[in-house]
Amino acid sequence: METALYHPEYGYYRRRRDPFGKSGDFFTAEQVQPVFGLLVAACIRQLYREMGEPREFTVVELGAGRGEMAEAFREWRYIPVEIDSGGLPNGFVGLVFSNEFFDALPVDVAVREGEAFREQQVACEDGRFRWTTGGPVPAEVERYLRDCFPSPEQGRWYEASLEAPRWMERIARSLEDGYALTIDYGYTRGEAARFPAGTLMGYRRHTAREAVLEEPGERDITAHVNFTALQEAGAARGLRTERFETLARTLLRAGEPDQFAAALNASEPREQLRRRMQLKTLLFGMGETFRALLQRRRR
Ligand SMILES: C[S@@+](CC[C@H](N)C(=O)[O-])C[C@H]1O[C@@H](n2cnc3c(N)ncnc32)[C@H](O)[C@@H]1O
Structure with a gap:
């Protein structure tokens, strides 16, 4: 998985072809712009206010991809982290955001x-x-x-993402005060029984394919995130779970104060309609399958 996705020359995420969007292989919530960006920024703003609006507030994004969130996060110092660029700063105050980062880590x-x-x-x-x-x-x-995972079952396939707890450790080490907000699809220990054949999946041209060993370097490969692993690795290092819920719930809370007016505010009727459709996709299409994990680290 590591070679197929990240080999410097042949890896899926290293080739010149853009894997995102209509002519690529998949869409992520992050590409539903501007509505996703506006709502996530509203969510972060609420947390920033709860922290008393610290003067230095940094938003770090893990696996920033095309940098689609840059515009939404422009009111804060924004550090996109990708395979060959960026990094977690030392001892910062702020928030570590990720969308579909953990599912792309090799297992x-x-x-x-x-x-x-x-x-x-x-x-x-x-x-x-x-x-x-x-x-x-x-x-x-x-x-x-x-x-x-729950007690082992004969013949069951398992995935272990050793990189995931390592990232939690890195976050806990560099975040002095603030939050980690992780959006992804996945399961908890209690829900793991739903996947007796494991969760590895390949994606090419918007079609999910279970045969992940075919066309190496040409298909995206993902594994559902084990949220129990993230929560426990975080808790062991001072990142306490504040919320674990559907993405829809998080977005609804973010839009609640102004009834989504800020996200839907566009002068052009066509743009207004486009934004309404985006909101519908995010809340009803993606919002119920994706989860949002919010962890807090205090000084
Ligand atoms: C599925 S994409 C998601 C991109 C973006 N967050 C979005 O939602 O559209 C996963 C991203 O994680 C990046 N990634 C994977 N491993 C990484 C690592 N070790 N460090 C930084 N970025 C990594 C990949 O290059 C890829 O851009």
């Missing part, structure tokens, strides 16, 4: 056989990749699977 795959989690590895045969079962998983993966 280890395992299957439960007997008393062991065994590695699902990728072999190459007759010029094609295929899955093959290897030996027991490394200790770190075993620990992750035991901590973040």
